[in-house]
Amino acid sequence: MFKNNQISLFIVCCFLVGIPVKFVFSASARADQTAYAGVVETCPFKSAADQSVTDLVDSVKSSLNQLAKDCPQLSERVRQAEQKLISVNVNQKERNSDNSGYYSNMQSPNPSLDGLTLNCRNYKTLLTREQEIAISRIGVTSLPSRYYSCANRDDPAQCINKIFMQSMSESSANCKATLNDKLDEEMTKKIFAAADSFSDLVRESNSCPVTQRTPQLLLNTSSGFLDVLAGVSMNFGLAGALSGFLAKTVGSLLDSQALSDSPKLAIYQLENESNFENIACIWYQLQNRNLRCQEYQVEAVNAQTNRRAVTCPEYLNNTFAGGNNLLSLKSLMQNLNSIEKNSEENSAESLDEIVDLMKKKIPHPIEGPGKAITVENHMAEISEVLAASNLQKDRSQAEKLNRVMHLTKKLVATHQDQTLVSSKKSAELDKIRKEFQTDIKKFNFNEAVDRYWVLKGQTAPSVLLSIESSLAGNKAILNMSQGIDTNIPKIQLTSNFMVKNFNIMFEKRLELVRRRYDAALKDGDTQAVKSHALQLMNLCSMASGMFLSSVDGDDIQVYNALRRINLDKGKYNKACSAISCLDKPKKVLFSSDKKGKELADDFRKHQCQTLLDYDIIVEDLNRRLTATGAICK
Amino acid sequence: MRSVVLFVAAFFLYTYIYAVETFELRFDKSYKIEPKNFSKKFQSSKISKSGVTATWIKIESLDSLKLKDLCVGSGKIIRLMSNPELLGCFKNSQITFQTQAYKEISYYNIHTFDFKNKIAQDQIISFFKEMKYVQE
Numbered sequence: 077m078f079k080n081n082q083i084s085l086f087i088v089c090c091f092l093v094g095i096p097v098k099f100v101f102s103a104s105a106r107a108d109q110t111a112y113a114g115v116v117e118t119c120p121f122k123s124a125a126d127q128s129v130t131d132l133v134d135s136v137k138s139s140l141n142q143l144a145k146d147c148p149q150l151s152e153r154v155r156q157a158e159q160k161l162i163s164v165n166v167n168q169k170e171r172n173s174d175n176s177g178y179y180s181n182m183q184s185p186n187p188s189l190d191g192l193t194l195n196c197r198n199y200k201t202l203l204t205r206e207q208e209i210a211i212s213r214i215g216v217t218s219l220p221s222r223y224y225s226c227a228n229r230d231d232p233a234q235c236i237n238k239i240f241m242q243s244m245s246e247s248s249a250n251c252k253a254t255l256n257d258k259l260d261e262e263m264t265k266k267i268f269a270a271a272d273s274f275s276d277l278v279r280e281s282n283s284c285p286v287t288q289r290t291p292q293l294l295l296n297t298s299s300g301f302l303d304v305l306a307g308v309s310m311n312f313g314l315a316g317a318l319s320g321f322l323a324k325t326v327g328s329l330l331d332s333q334a335l336s337d338s339p340k341l342a343i344y345q346l347e348n349e350s351n352f353e354n355i356a357c358i359w360y361q362l363q364n365r366n367l368r369c370q371e372y373q374v375e376a377v378n379a380q381t382n383r384r385a386v387t388c389p390e391y392l393n394n395t396f397a398g399g400n401n402l403l404s405l406k407s408l409m410q411n412l413n414s415i416e417k418n419s420e421e422n423s424a425e426s427l428d429e430i431v432d433l434m435k436k437k438i439p440h441p442i443e444g445p446g447k448a449i450t451v452e453n454h455m456a457e458i459s460e461v462l463a464a465s466n467l468q469k470d471r472s473q474a475e476k477l478n479r480v481m482h483l484t485k486k487l488v489a490t491h492q493d494q495t496l497v498s499s500k501k502s503a504e505l506d507k508i509r510k511e512f513q514t515d516i517k518k519f520n521f522n523e524a525v526d527r528y529w530v531l532k533g534q535t536a537p538s539v540l541l542s543i544e545s546s547l548a549g550n551k552a553i554l555n556m557s558q559g560i561d562t563n564i565p566k567i568q569l570t571s572n573f574m575v576k577n578f579n580i581m582f583e584k585r586l587e588l589v590r591r592r593y594d595a596a597l598k599d600g601d602t603q604a605v606k607s608h609a610l611q612l613m614n615l616c617s618m619a620s621g622m623f624l625s626s627v628d629g630d631d632i633q634v635y636n637a638l639r640r641i642n643l644d645k646g647k648y649n650k651a652c653s654a655i656s657c658l659d660k661p662k663k664v665l666f667s668s669d670k671k672g673k674e675l676a677d678d679f680r681k682h683q684c685q686t687l688l689d690y691d692i693i694v695e696d697l698n699r700r701l702t703a704t705g706a707i708c709k
Numbered sequence: 710m711r712s713v714v715l716f717v718a719a720f721f722l723y724t725y726i727y728a729v730e731t732f733e734l735r736f737d738k739s740y741k742i743e744p745k746n747f748s749k750k751f752q753s754s755k756i757s758k759s760g761v762t763a764t765w766i767k768i769e770s771l772d773s774l775k776l777k778d779l780c781v782g783s784g785k786i787i788r789l790m791s792n793p794e795l796l797g798c799f800k801n802s803q804i805t806f807q808t809q810a811y812k813e814i815s816y817y818n819i820h821t822f823d824f825k826n827k828i829a830q831d832q833i834i835s836f837f838k839e840m841k842y843v844q845e
Contacts, residue, residue: 241816248771248815298748306750311793316774316819319766320803326745326753327764570767 133161136300138603143277143293147284153277157526160270161301164263164308196251203247207240251484264317267309274301275328282333298329310341352585356619359574359582363621364687366571366638372684431488455481458528470527476519483512568636568692575637576627583623583647586615590651597706605697609654613697616652617664619688623648624666624679643667657708660696718727733810733818756822761836763822770817774807787830789820789837802828811845 137158144154194202210223214232222243226235281294302322309318434452449457455477462474490496490504546708589611623645625637643666658664664686670679686693698709736742736756743755752767767773776798780786784800797806805821822836 112716228733238811238814241811241814244771245815295747299749302748303750306748315768315770315772316779316805316807319768319805319821320779320800321818322748322751322768323764323766323803323821326747326766327823327825329747330745330764694757 081487081583133300133304134603136161136297136304138601139293139297139300140277142298142599142601143281143290144263146287146290146293147281150277150280150284153273153280157270157273157301160266160273160306163266164270164304194247196247199247199251200244203240203243207236210236210240227363264314267305267314267318268321269324270301271318272303274298274305275321275325278325278328278332286333294329298325302326322591352581355578355581356585356615359578359619359622362567362571362574363619363638363683365567366636367621367680367683369680369687372680373461431485431492434484452481458524461528462524465527472526473519473527476515477521477524479515480512480519481513483508487512568638569633571621572623572627572632572635572637575622578624579627582615583620586612586623586651588645589615590654593654598706602705605705606701609697609701610694612652613655613658613664613693613707616648616655617658617693618690620648620666621679621683636677639673641675641679643675655697655707657700658693661692664693733808733843734820735843737839737841738838739756754787758836758839761828761832762826763836765820765822768819770807770816770819773815773817774805776807776820779805782801785830787833790840790842793842795845797833799830799833802826804833808842809844 140154140158147195154551192437206220206222210219210226214236219227219236223232223236223239226232226239228236278294278298281290284290299358302325305318306315309315434455435450459474459477459481462470462477465471465474487505487508490501490508493501496504500614589608593605593608593612596608621638624641624643626640626642627637628635652665656665662685666679668675668682670678697707700709740756740758745753745755747753751769754756754765756763756765776786776796780798780800782800784798787797787804789795789797789801789804789806795808797804802824803821804824805819808818808820809816810818824833828836
């Protein structure tokens with residue numbers, strides 16, 4: 077497992093090759109908790125940090141029930157703790173419902189946070205994530221725009237932390253101006269009662285027989301429980317009052333019999349959990365940079381762009397029900413064009429259809445069926461995206477589209493206006509129609525839509541690959557650094573060192589995760605199955621280079637381990653057999669009958685495409701888990 | 710041989726950096742700090758000095774700590790440091806205080822040290838004697 081000397085050796089390796097890892101363990105604020113070298117800002121191995129309170133509560137409930145199963149005399153305490161935790165979460169949910177956004181037009185400056193609007197509910201998470209990203213980018217690549225000014229400072233980390241604190245403080249002040257941050261007495265009591273019930277549970281667990289899994293269960297429960305309490309109390313400005321309770325609870329955990337009797341399974345393992353996450357993330361970054369997945373992404377996008385001529389008409393022709401007619405964006409354009417040609421009488425029908433069509437809700441063409449949008453709003457969105465483009469031509473198209481939409485509305489309104497006398501209405505309509513004729517001729521709808529797709533594609537390549545996921549969902553790709561990597565030799569060397577020094581640790585972790593997954597299946601613990609299945613999938617697919625590449629001691633500095641792919645890896649194949657059925661959109665486990673350079677090329681293609689497909693793979697995994705209770709049945 | 714020297718150097722560098730500085734509080738080598746991190750939402754460590762051991766937790770907060778409210782009842786407000794001034798609430802073998810890295814930014818760290826054994830006020834003051842609080 078992971079030890080200090082391995083960390084040190086890794087630091088030495090990185091010093092040797094010039095990778096700036098100093099912030100990983102430096103004294104700068106927060107750095108020891110979250111920062112790691114490299115450029116991939118988030119990684120699948122750190123997903124636990126993003127758990128919602130509800131997920132956490134579910135996970136705690138699951139661990140609590142297992143504790144009660146092992147030690148029946150704890151059942152009553154478990155029930156009490158569970159109830160109290162739920163009551164805290166219910167209030168939290170109610171409170172979160174009032175999450176009126178602020179900075180409503182503000183887009184996060186960081187690519188991985190693009191499309192996410194800061195509001196009173198999410199600013200802590202998003203600003204914290206962005207600060208982590210900024211720290212991890214120091215000396216490697218450009219900083220998120222909020223932190224640009226820190227790049228050339230003597231101590232960029234300190235500068236970043238200062239700006240972070242300032243942003244948090246300002247956001248908090250903004251929210252306090254609109255939200256009632258006062259905590260009612262009842263909620264205070266509930267939080268303290270939950271803390272109390274958990275302390276009791278820990279104390280009483282000392283009288284239970286210690287089974288092999290008790291320490292881990294206790295730690296899982298504690299970690300989740302404390303996270304819920306800390307999260308909720310901090311949101312309520314209760315951190316000061318609760319800190320004493322938390323310190324007492326942590327103290328009692330440190331003294332608990334289960335943990336003190338099994339140090340290897342307990343604190344040691346907990347420390348390794350978070351350390352492993354960090355190491356896995358560093359590997360994830362290195363692997364993806366080594367394989368030049370950024371370039372692969374561009375290649376993939378370009379290939380798709382060339383096929384857009386085919387996909388765009390399909391998108392335009394896509395029909396959705398509208399009364400007796402089948403409506404589409406293409407029919408919208410035909411109707412718009414017919415207005416200029418037809419007389420008032422003939423265009424009346426077209427206008428009615430336009431009104432009908434504008435109000436129709438369609439699945440969002442980019443964000444997928446989960447988000448419905450009216451045609452009218454979609455048009456506005458196209459215009460907005462074009463208006464934000466760097467190209468004058470796009471901005472000009474945006475103006476024209478706006479003008480066409482404005483005149484259409486005006487035309488429809490005039491047409492429907494019953495107060496106008498016939499002659500006046502006719503004159504008004506003629507006037508608008510003339511303006512319309514001039515404007516619509518200058519406007520090329522197909523081109524505008526095509527540019528909209530291209531522009532959206534630059535920030536979310538998944539769009540062009542027809543991945544129906546939320547804009548920010550495709551983290552694996554969005555998290556990659558911008559620009560071409562100029563440090564490839566260093567990246568290769570560091571990858572070699574990592575494969576050499578951490579391969580055994582990764583294999584052991586993989587075996588452990590597989591054992592946990594199998595045990596959870598056996599216990600019928602749905603939550604645990606889900607969690608371990610995701611970990612297994614992440615290790616087997618996202619970190620596969622660690623297992624499939626080869627190093628040779630003496631010439632470690634002259635070749636690239638990730639160009640030496642060896643598919644004959646018994647432990648990896650055995651542990652990952654559990655995910656062998658994952659095949660959406662293609663087989664997740666790598667296989668190839670090629671050799672040498674061709675095999676390495678195949679692996680690169682497979683690995684980089686797997687990153688692009690990450691959301692679909694997770695979706696497939698969850699679908700299988702829901703349907704059958706296991707990844708592969 | 711070279712790699713052994715580098716390894717040892719890196720190990721000491723790591724140990725040194727990790728042990729002496731944490732956020733705006735700086736601890737010298739007389740303190741032994743073992744991070745535990747029971748929670749992702751707050752930092753927890755075991756800290757000891759000259760045979761005195763405490764569980765230390767640090768919570769980041771956007772709200773300032775109301776020391777008087779916290780110290781109501783059996784608590785006592787004591788001065789741990791003069792420049793910058795650092796006051797803490799001493800209650801039930803715990804001391805809780807607040808630090809602020811930048812005077813002008815309302816972003817605080819709330820620290821609670823829970824001492825394993827019953828501890829007197831002068832022992833508390835002595836415990837924090839070698840701790841530095843750097844505020845800008």
